[in-house]
Amino acid sequence: MQLTGSQILIECLKEQGVDTIFGYPGGSVLNIYDELYKHQHEIRHILTAHEQGAAHAADGYARATGKVGVCIATSGPGATNLVTGIATAYMDSVPMVAITGNVPVSLLGKDSFQEVDICGITMPITKHNFIVKDVKDLADTIRRAFYIAKEGRPGPVLIDIPKDVTAAKADYHYQEPKSIPVYTEYIKEKDIEEAIKIINESEKPFVYAGGGIIRADATEELLQFVEKLSAPVSCSLMGQGAFPANHKLYTGMIGMHGTKASNTAATECDLLIAIGARFSDRVVSNIERFAPNAQVIHIDIDPAEINKNIKTHHCIIGDVKEVLKILNERLENKNPNGWNKKIEELMNEYPVTYPQDDTLRPQYIIEKIYEKTQGDAIVTTEVGQHQMWTAQYYKFVKPRTFISSGGLGTMGYGTGAAIGAQLGMPDQQVIHIAGDGSFRMNCNELATITAYNIPLIIVVINNGTLGMVRQWQTMFYGGRYSATTLDRGPDFVKLAEAYGAKGYKITTKEELERALNEALSLRGPVLLDCHVDIDNKVLPMVPPGKAIEDVITEEF
Known part of the structure; x- marks a missing residue:
């Protein structure tokens, strides 16, 4: 059937199961908002106070639900106001689709009123972006955008739609969303065997878990993996909640404001297993002194992260949930040893604490x-x-x-x-x-x-x-x-x-x-x-340029 571009957009959003959009209207998206009005009982639109708030709301929606967050803004300043939110989602691998309006195709590139090249602006901070100049391409572009946002390592995708494209007509036929494949293509048997060999030979393993565990819904597999190894485990900031913080093997956060136990474990382990983590500078600090005694196994879905910040001895590329399933099936249980006792002693000796008094801290x-x-x-x-x-x-x-x-x-x-x-x-x-x-x-x-x-x-x-x-x-x-x-x-x-x-x-x-x-x-x-008092401090803290074991644990 023949529909306008705006109608096609709404139908495609419904195909993808979108129930909530965060946005702010403007001239270039008036046709879209007119259709949203007609479909308000199917898709809820949340009018934020500012487009940046819409982008952050879509991001928070995605992180909390695991679905794709959707935000919308008009051309020019409306679109540029989304940029910080898009970059935030990109850095933290959040699935999001940002929809922007633009001036009619005939006015593109002419410094028209409220025109910016939003695709050029957002190219470095999106997984992919599109400008749709022909209404016939709109439905497939929207479907591709949602697929790209979800598949592999998630991230934001932008679709820029000139105003005349939202008014033009084209044939539309309903399509079921394409299923997202589990990323296992690069999980090689020899890599699994080598990892198992290294793990079995290790006497002082340490697990560093990142936000990729949460993105992959692999928390149960991580728990089983850590308990099989009886290994101390730490989470990055983005990995909070990936492993239960009340578990006896959890050593607290790692890095600049990580615990003494976590940072010492990373420094003194003979095997560091990084899972769904990217070795951020806030974790690693001084690269030359990070995990100096350890072999490093890096498990991640994104091959670009391997050897990017830290030289690894071995890697497995693929969906971390699937990798952990395979490892858990083949690994033998390891018993706690003197390594566990040392880390427990460090946790007891250097707890994360603060002065206990009547002050509101x-x-x-x-x-x-x-x-x-x-x-x-x-x-x-x-x-x-x-x-x-x-x-x-x-x-x-x-x-x-x-x-x-x-x-x-x-x-x-x-x-x-x-x-x-x-x-x-x-x-x-x-x-x-x-x-x-x-x-x-x-x-x-x-x-x-x-x-x-x-x-x-x-x-x-x-x-x-x-x-x-x-x-x-x-x-x-x-x-x-x-x-x-x-x-x-x-x-x-x-x-x-x-x-x-x-x-x-x-x-x-x-x-x-x-x-x-x-x-x-x-x-x-x-x-x-x-x-609260102006001079409360976050401790522990690793001073800039120092190794992560050189952590300041109390204020002098």
Whole structure:
């Protein structure tokens, strides 16, 4: 049957099972929004306060649900406002489809009103992008975009659609979505055999798990693998929830703000098994001194990651869930030994802790949130000190419950991501933990939260500064606090109330207890403005350029 481009787009979104879109309308996407209006009972559109919020919301929706997140914006500034969100999704391998409008085909390349080459702009930060200049190509392009976003290592895909293409007509025929194959083509028998041989000969194995475990839904396989090896295991920031944080073999996070036990285990192991991880500089620090005594086995779906940052001795390329299944079938159980005892002793000797007194401290706030939610919440964060405290003090035991910008480190990410996560998982409590600096960047999304009565709890850890930058200025720049003190408004409680949310100002432990109890019972938009000291620090910390075992564990 003959449909317009806008109608074809909507039908293809329905083919792909899309039930929610985050976006902001404009001239170049008016035809699309007209069709969305007609299909509002099939596809829910969430109007965000800003296009960046739409991109982050689509990202949070994807991370929480495992589905493809979808966002839409008009041409020009609307499209460029998506860029930070697209880059955030790209760095953390999040499946997302961004749809942008553009000027009519006849006006492309003529510096027309609200025209940008969004495909050129986003080429380095998408798995693939398309500009559709002929309506006959639109349906197949949309289907390809969703397939590419999901297959292999996931990531964002952009579709740019000129306005006249959304009005033109073409034949449309329904198609079932193409199934995503399990990526096993490069899993070679000789690679499996060699890995098993290396593992069996190892006396001090250590497992480093990354976000790829979560993307591959391989948490159960990882648990079985680690227990077979009786190996200590650590997770990267993006890997939080890939392995239960309350398990006896879990040593805590690895890297710049990782535990002494994890960083020492990586340094002294004779075998480091990296699974679904990319050896980020925040994990590795000094490359020359990272895992100097170990053979390195790297298991990953993306061959481009092998030997990119760290030279590996052996690799297996393929879907990590399938690789772990094969290894688990063939590996023999190993018993705990002196290596396990040493790591346990390090965990006991160097716990991640903070001063226990009557002061309201950020670490206490995180622990109290964990206690009140019994660990059964989806937690989103912004970027900075509060992000690290959350990873350190909230015990994530399930995948897709820690949602944060890891690779790009996007301040302003979390509020939009929390919206997407809560709408994608309506039966779960979502708590957004923010720093006051990050929250200022996209606090306009309070309008979205209250307009849709989204039952988010936002906890602002308010230290009146750009905390992580100030920490570096304290430790490495002689206390010269250049442009980091935020001695300015707004009053976050009044701001929340102005938008229609409930707000609490919190300065004591007792006030925190009462406010959390009330917030969790309300099931509506709530903001907790928690005032803490300006000089709380994230510890442990590896100084820049040092080896990860040279970790500062306490403040002097």
